[in-house]
Amino acid sequence: xxxxxxxxxxxxxxxxxxxxxxxxxxxxxxxxxxxxxxxxxxxxxxxxxxxxxxxxxxxxxxxxxxxxxxxxxxxxxxxxxxxxxxxxxxxxxxxxxxxxxxxxxxxxxxxxxxxxxxxxxxxxxxxxxxxxxxxxxxxxxxxxxxxxxxxxxxxxxxxxxxxxxxxxxxxxxxxxxxxxxxxxxxxxxxxxxxxxxxxxxxxxxxxxxxxxxxxxxxxxxxxxx
Numbered sequence: 001x002x003x004x005x006x007x008x009x010x011x012x013x014x015x016x017x018x019x020x021x022x023x024x025x026x027x028x029x030x031x032x033x034x035x036x037x038x039x040x041x042x043x044x045x046x047x048x049x050x051x052x053x054x055x056x057x058x059x060x061x062x063x064x065x066x067x068x069x070x071x072x073x074x075x076x077x078x079x080x081x082x083x084x085x086x087x088x089x090x091x092x093x094x095x096x097x098x099x100x101x102x103x104x105x106x107x108x109x110x111x112x113x114x115x116x117x118x119x120x121x122x123x124x125x126x127x128x129x130x131x132x133x134x135x136x137x138x139x140x141x142x143x144x145x146x147x148x149x150x151x152x153x154x155x156x157x158x159x160x161x162x163x164x165x166x167x168x169x170x171x172x173x174x175x176x177x178x179x180x181x182x183x184x185x186x187x188x189x190x191x192x193x194x195x196x197x198x199x200x201x202x203x204x205x206x207x208x209x210x211x212x213x214x215x216x217x218x219x220x221x222x223x224x225x
Contacts, residue, residue, distance in 0.1 A: 045211035154193035
């Protein structure tokens with residue numbers, strides 16, 4: 001079986017230095033070492049995401065978070081830009097506040113999922129494309145995260161009355177129905193908070209995936225992907 005080398009030296013857990021260790025794909029996947037390396041990458045990615053989400057200004061400036069904006073919310077904002085551009089800025093700021101408000105809910109859920117990874121997960125990660133570790137984490141936690149933070153996001157948005165303000169700005173517009181589907185004439189609080197929650201969750205995964213891709217090569221060595 002083809003051999004792979006962990007070329008980088010790193011410190012994991014107890015501070016033991018691991019350098020130039022040769023493993024087969026199978027032994028890498030089933031060993032405590034392989035599992036520890038994968039967990040280490042993901043946990044550091046989560047920490048990076050938490051730092052972004054914990055700072056309102058950093059959150060607003062992060063393009064990986066912006067890329068996570070759901071299409072429906074992006075369409076609403078495009079419409080608002082034409083009639084009330086200042087409202088889009090306020091909406092983004094309120095979502096940033098919600099990010100700060102909910103990061104301590106999301107982080108433990110993500111960390112727990114990382115600690116639950118097993119040898120089968122690592123095998124899939126090694127055999128998969130770049131970003132597979134984050135994909136597995138997303139599969140395990142995405143719906144749980146949205147369910148956990150949506151009530152808090154809705155609470156935060158309602159605090160500022162953003163839903164009512166958006167509906168007032170869009171009153172008389174025939175675009176809402178096509179943007180949100182069906183014949184809806186108003187953005188409802190639950191709908192907006194769900195879209196905002198999806199952005200928060202997917203933005204976090206974007207940051208974790210970016211960290212994984214940027215660091216997996218140096219930590220895991222050439223895995224022939």
